[in-house]
Amino acid sequence: MLENIFTSFPSEPRKEVFDVLLQNKNIRIERIVSKGHTSPTSGWYDQEENEWVLVLEGAGTILFENGKQVTLNKGDYLHIPAHDKHKVAWTDPDRLTIWIAVHYSGREGDNHA
Template sequence: MPHRNLLSPLPPAGPEEHFEPLLSRPGLRIERIVSHRHASPPGFWYEQADDEWVMLAQGSAELEFDDGEHLALTPGDWLLIPAGRRHRVAATGPDTVWLAIHMAL
């Protein structure tokens, strides 16, 4: 079984967030997301078909929801984003690491 560290090594900063699959099974996908001061493009909303449980492991981030809710996240914060709930990444700090678990309905 592979042994790795969620926080190291981190990919270098680039123009896009870095999405890395960690585990995939039918109905389940776990990924590491690394952000370096990234945000969703203006007017862009995620609207996913699956529930997403996300935890901020390192750094800082702010999520925005289409109902006007804003949520500032610090390391250790987690939430469940239900399928179909429109959201976007409003801001992230440097070296921000997320753990995301996508679960099919």
């Protein structure tokens, strides 16, 4: 079924929007739409699977438990290994940030180019 990544979401989302685009036992691909949204101040994402994120529009900052921060702008992508605790510290409050997140199982480094 043909769909478009830039349609079917609110232009002024009250909360972050997560849409699962494809999922099976080994992989989940999500579209995430943010506008000034961040992760809760307490707690961290501590995921069982690896995550690869790409910013299609806008910008966002990922904060890691070790204090490292990575700001992603349009076209930037980042690999986050399983159990690498992180959270979204900032997304652009003036425009939509559209992310693609690919969650997959397997050892870190498998199928890396």
